[in-house]
Amino acid sequence: MAENTRVPLNRIERILAFVVATVAGISIIAIVAIFIGRASNADFTGGVWPTVAVLPGIGLPLALIGLIVFLIVTAVRRSRLARDGGE
Numbered sequence: 001m002a003e004n005t006r007v008p009l010n011r012i013e014r015i016l017a018f019v020v021a022t023v024a025g026i027s028i029i030a031i032v033a034i035f036i037g038r039a040s041n042a043d044f045t046g047g048v049w050p051t052v053a054v055l056p057g058i059g060l061p062l063a064l065i066g067l068i069v070f071l072i073v074t075a076v077r078r079s080r081l082a083r084d085g086g087e
Contacts, residue, residue, distance in 0.1 A: 013074055020066040027059030 030052045037049065044053060 010077065013070065013077070016066060016070045016073065020063050020070060023059045023066065024063035027056040027063065030055040030059070 033052050034056075037044065037052075042049065044050070
């Protein structure tokens with residue numbers, strides 16, 4: 001297989017990439033919301049704020065684990081594809 005040949009993603013890789021990007025994006029939005037809330041002296045004891053405060057602590061590690069899984073799945077598929085000669 002030529003080195004510059006594009007290898008398409010399969011369905012599992014696309015889903016995994018989308019989930020990782022979504023979880024990481026929501027976590028980053030929660031961090032920005034916390035910054036804005038702190039700057040505006042919002043009351044963090046009630047409402048949706050406790051959930052927003054916990055979300056990055058759970059979402060970012062999950063996104064990191066998902067990214068590692070995505071890289072492993074992609075590497076395994078590429079090595080199988082290279083070993084089989086691109087068939």
